[in-house]
Each structure stands twice: as C-alpha cells, then as structure tokens.
Amino acid sequence: MIKIGDEESSIEYFPSTEELPAVISNILEENEEVVASIKSDISDLKYGEDTLVLTNKRVLVVRDNNIIRNISLKEIESVEVNRYVGSLVLKAKTESGIKSLISYTRTRAKYFEKIIMLINDLTLNQIPYYIVRKHLKEQVEEINRKNSKRKILARMISFAKPFWHLMVATLALMMFSTIIGLLPPYLMKILIDQVLVPQKNFHLLMYIVLGLLSINLTLTILGVINGYLSLKLNQSLTYRIRKILFEKLQRLSLAFYDKYSTGSLISRIVDDVNRVQTFLTQSLGLIIIDITTIAFIGVILFSLSSWLSLIALIPIPVSYIGTTIYRKFSRRYYHRLWRKWSYVITVLTENITSNIVVKTFGKEKDMFKKFTRSLTEFIGMNFSVFKFEQKFWPAIGFSFTISSLLIWWIGGLKVLSGELSLGSLTAFTSYMWRFYQPINRLVNNLRVLQRATISGERIFEIIDADLEVKDEDDAQDFEFKGHIEYKKVWFTYDGIYYALRNVNLKVKPGEHIGIVGPSGSGKSTLVKLLLRLYEPQRGDILIDGVKINKIKLEAIKRQVAIVMQNPRLFSASIAENISLGKENVTLEEIITAAKAAKAHDFIMKLPEAYDTHVGLNGSRLSGGEKQRIAIAAAILKNPKILILDEPTSALDAITEEEVTEAIDNLTRGRTTFIIAHRLSTLRNVDKIIVMDRGGIVEEGTHEELMKKDGLYKKLYESQFKGFLKQQKKVEEIVAK
C-alpha cells in the first residue's frame, strides 16, 4: 500500500544497493555511483511505486524491477516539471526532444524538488560532479548529525545548560521529598507491631506521631521551595529558547518564510517550546525519580513479602496493555469529538459573520436547524466517548482491585498463621499503591519524551536553517550614488521554475525605471533581489559597481526603501509608524514627512491625530491612508534607491491622485523602480522595461515602445481599448 505523504519514502542520498531495486546493481558500470534515489507514488496511472535513480552518469527509472527509462546525463539539457490536477510529471529536455521520466502526486513534490535541483546542477548548470558530491556528502552528514535522536535529546538538554544549578537543585529536592515520603508506611508498621498490637510503648507512640508530623511539615516546606525553583527554571528556559528562535527567525531570508506557513512557525515558538520546556523541567526529573522509586519500593516490597510482591505485579501488564489500546482508539474518538465541536463553531461563526446574507435570504430557520443539529451531534458524540471509556477504565481499575483483594486474602491468611505481622501487611499495601503510581507516570512521561523529541526536531529545524543571505567577511558599507546593474541574473524560488532568466539591466543614478509585464513575469522578483531578500542562483547585481553580496546588509536596508501595494503597518501609533524610517526623529520631521506624503491633513482630522493607534496591521485605516503613512516613513528614511511595487493599484481614482502626488515628492532625485499595472502612471519615467516569463523582452520610453509592435503596445492597447475607440471616433468626426 502506498502511503501518501509518507516521510520515510523521501529522497535517499548515496543509498546502499540493498535500498535500491535489485536491477540497479546489475547495470552499474565501473566508476558509476548512485547519487540519489526517490520513489514516486504513482505508477502506471495508479497509486504505486516507481523509483527514480540518479547516478553520476545517468538517470534511471525503475518499475517492478525493470528499467523503463535510461538517459545519460550528457544527453539531458535540463529537467522540468509539468504540474497538473493532482499530479506532476517530471520531464527531461534532451537533444532528441522532451522525455517524460516519472509521475507523482503533489504530496511528493517537495521531495522531488531536491532531485530536480541536483539533476539540473549536473546538466543545466554544468557543475562538476566532484563538487556536487562534496556538498551533498557534507549535507548528508549534517542532516544525520542533526537528526540523530540521541543528539536531539542531548541538544535539548543543552538548552538548560546555563540553569544546571537550578535543575540539580529541583532534582535533589524531588528525590529527597520522595525518600522522605516513603517513611510513613514504615513508621505505621512500627506503630502497629510495637505499639497498637502489644498495647504498650507510650513514648514510642509519641515519637512516631511527632515523626509523622515532622515528615509532613518537611514535605510541605520542600514542596513550596521546589515550586519556586521549578517556576524559575521553567520561565528562564522558555525565555532562552524563544529568544534563540526569535533571533534566528529575524536573520532568516524570505526564502525560508516561503517554505513555512505563519501558523507552523508560531506553533514552533509557542507549542513546541512549551513541550520541550515541560519535558526538561518536569518529565526528565520525574523519569529519573520514578525509575529510582520503582527500584527502591520494589526492594522494600520483596523484603516484606516476595509472594505478595509477585501478586502485586499482576495488574501492571493489564494496565500497560489496556492503556496502550485505549490510547490507540481514544485518539479516534477524541478526534471525532473535536471535529463535531469544530463544526458547531463553524456554523456559529458562519451565522455571525455572514449574518447579512442569512437575513437578506431569510435563512434564519435553516441556520437554526443547522446549528441545533450540529449541537445534537456533538452531544451524541460525547455519549459515545463516555461509552468507549467505560470499556477500559473500569476493567483496568478492577484488575487493581482484584490484586489488592488477593493481597488482603493471602496476606490476611499469613497474618492469621503468624507468618507475617499485621504491621508488615499494612506497610505492604501502602507501599504497593506507591509502587503503581511511578509506573503509570513513567509510561506517560516516556510518551512526553517522544513528543518532546519531535518538538525538539521542529525547533532545531529553525535553529539549524542556513542563513542564505548573510554579510560576507569583506562586505563594505558606503553611501550609494544609485547606479544599478543586473548582469546575467538567474533566479528560481523552488529549483523548478526560473522566475528570472538571464536578466541584464543598467540604471543610472536618479533614473526612474518603470517595470511592466503580465502577472508572474518576474517584476517583483527583480526588485526583491535588489533588497537582498533572496540571493540569485547565477549572475550578479551591482550597486555603484560593487557586487550586492559584498555590500553590508545594513547599508542596503538603510539606503534602499520599498513602498508596497498593501503596506504593512505595526500595531502602534501613526507617529511611531512614520518614525520607523529614522532614528531619533523630531516632531517637526514627522509632521514634515506626513505633509510631503499628503497624509498630514487626514491625520489631523483624526481626534487623536498622530497619536492614533492604527490597530493590528493598520486595520483602523483605509488602503490609501496606510499607503501615505508608508510613503511618509520612506520620505523620512531618505533612501538613495526606491522601489514602488504597484503603489496605487489598490486605490480609487481620487486617492490615487493624492498618493501619486506624495510619490512625486518621494521619488524626486532618487533612483526609482516603479512596478505598475496601470501603464498610465509610467508615461513620464525615463525608461520602461517590459518583462515576460522572467526575462526583459522590451526596453525604452513610452513613445519608443509604442512604435514597436510588441508586448508593451499590446498591454497598453488592452488597457485603453475603450478610450482608443472613442478617440478614433472623435478623430473621424473631426476629419469629416
């Protein structure tokens, strides 16, 4: 059976012959090495497994131990993917045409991306095999090192290194409390055997009662101290891990954020950190203590009575098996319960958020029925969960009762026959319950360990992520003049599609460049590379003749500004958002920047003016207002290079006019890139570049481009079709 999304069937680097289809080892030539192999989840139009094997000489595809494709790397120009509904087909471009290699579902796409990059490195990019091999070997070793479970556990524990004294102290206190906690049953045995049964030894009675009192007092005090130390350890540890993660997240490039969803990253910082922290501060100590306690009490029980000890062990396998089965099935029940509850919430949310639709279509009764039905289903599921639980817990509980009754029966007989003292029997039963407790807890904590290891892996995935964009050792910081050059720049986000293909562009200081082209033509990618949000795979970008990767990131951030279509504001006041552009800003500078950005008038009309809180991501402001605040921040930043990414496309005509005026103030004298869909906004730029499928296809002024019968003219005419028709009619009337 094929498991969709099975992690174990991801790409294998340098697999052993046992891991490969048998046919492969028979055909490998001398000096031929298997670099990687990957299994698909579609074979012959059905779910099934084909295997793609990449060697240093060729690409092979194996189905049912038969080779169905065998193409030399020398023949392959590049590989690419065709994406369809529910499936993808990997194809090789060769001199003799395009050949399909293997098909797979979207679930496997992420694993195939790696092998595609690998094949393209060896073919399209012509990287020598020994370099690819060296890099790959290093990567594999690094992955193995990071993924070793033991290493992960050790690395998780290393988080607590600065707080080792707190960990030792809490562990010592817990251990001490456990040992003291074991004393009362033994004192009870002495009390029964030496005081109550013989009815003598008043002084001993007094000592025992005082002893029990002191034990309780000590345990209470130790509990309070331990609680404080544990809290301190918890908070320090959580603070440290979250700080490390947050610092790393801030340094990672946008390429990293493209791979992970916001929810996934937040869940790592919140939930996974909590799990690791719970394990390190609670479960780890409890595992050590429980193992010690079990051994300790085990010895006491066997020393009191070996027969009774054997009976006491009976419920343990019953409980273990029962709990394991319960966990397996309970997950399904609780998942169903969660689904039912989630449905109740969905219906409720739908009813509230789409209330206007419900009311205007007169669907109140239907929604009411839907809601009550969802509630009834949820209640029904609660009863099902109850019924299910009753199949397990009473039975497990009963096994403990049987064992305890057996102990009382056999123990009682032994007491009657004089083989065992009454005190020993009482002490035995008391210790017996203290024996079960750590066993149950140990089983639970081992699961916590399992979950914490998974969480640890997810945390280290962020911590170990490569900083794709970082300062080189010899990176320089200088004041930009604004001369920009793109030299044979190639860039791909996923290793499959090139968003930029061989881009060459020269921009003079202060020049205004308009960038146009259909959606997905690479306009935004072109400017994102200038901001060093990503690194190009090939080619160079130069600012004032210096390669961008030799310029300090800080210098770029300081002197290049971007104003986006939907600017993001911080949840702070308008003044604070404008001040983002400059440190130690004066009130006059804030007002001036807002005036230049045509924002001052609307800000002063707000009752709280510049102190107005903009809400989460500027939710209390309109699109045009947010845009003008972002422009004010950019004006304050005083950048040498400016990027405007469709700054007016989301605005109405009146607001657009105001924002355009603000933009005029901002762009004056600065090297400016303006990405625009509305070609009317670009009539006065110095040069327009037209992009299509990742490349620059046309270049020139509006007039020059209109004379050519190219893409720009088509785009222009499609936008002004109606207007041009009318103009033609007017011209005709005038001519008549």
Add this chain to the structure above:
Amino acid sequence: MLQSRFVRETMTSIEEWIKQLRILDPKRVRVYEAFVDTVNMEINGKIYCNVKPRRPFPYTHPEYIIFFAEDDTELGILTDYRKLDRMSRKRLERVLKIIYYIPQIKRIIKLDTTKSRYEWEIETDKGVVVIKTWSRCTRWLPNGKLLIYDVDGNVYIVEDISKLDPKSRAYLDIVA
C-alpha cells in the same frame, strides 16, 4: 501621473521640507478671546477669528499645538504653548480642556469583572464616574502613561501609575 523629468532632478531632503513649516514664535502669538472650541488670536501682528487649536500629539506631546483658520488653512505651529504669556495660555487651555476632554484617573474605587466587560468606579480630576470597558481596553504610551478606553470610545488617562494608591494599582494589574 508621475513628476515630469525636469522637476525631479534634485532630491528634496527632509531638512529642506522642514524649512517650509510655519513654526511660530510664542512671543508673537497672543490669544485674545476663548470660546467653547475656538479662539480669537493674533499671529505675527495679524488678527484671526474662530481659530481652531489642535494637538497633533495629544497624549505624547500635549504642549505641541497647530492652529487652523476657519477654512482649515494651517496658520502655524506652536511647539510649546506653555511659553505664551499667562493670559493667552489660560484662554487657550480653557479651549483645549474641552477639545481634549480626557479625565485623569486619580483612584480606582472598584473594578467588577462581569461577563466580557469591566465595570469601573473611578475618581478623576473631573469627578467620580462609573464606566464600562471591554476586557482589552488599555493602551500604554511610550512615555509610560496609560490610556483606558471605555465601550463608547471615551478616553481616560493615568499620568503616573506609581502615584496611584496600592489598591488602584492592584486593580490595574488585572487589566493592563
């Protein structure tokens, strides 16, 4: 439409723009008369009637005032109105007190947390009042002051938390 190629030759720095701001000399500003929310005043020897004073930073820099004429034309900026002569200042403050009606909380007498709302009984510089707020109703300002917004959007300010009595501070700990 973007600026033509001729006028965008030189970059305008923020310093150059600042020069265009009309910063007023408090010695050349006099407030003659105060109405409910407007004043009659003299700026640089010229008389203006029904002038609207506004605070661009009402919480963080309440001393900063911009004057607007009746037709909303900006007349000038006074960076610190407290430097005006005593009578002008007094008249202006009277108007500002109504435009910026922000009671200052002196003591929190009672705080009930019922349902999703809080009900406060507070003693302010303008008297004792009972207000209702949502559970998220506070906003810390960069200068350490605390704003409290009620369900109707009225604003109350705590100028200095450390000057409140311990009971009021304990109440604030619940919400802020």
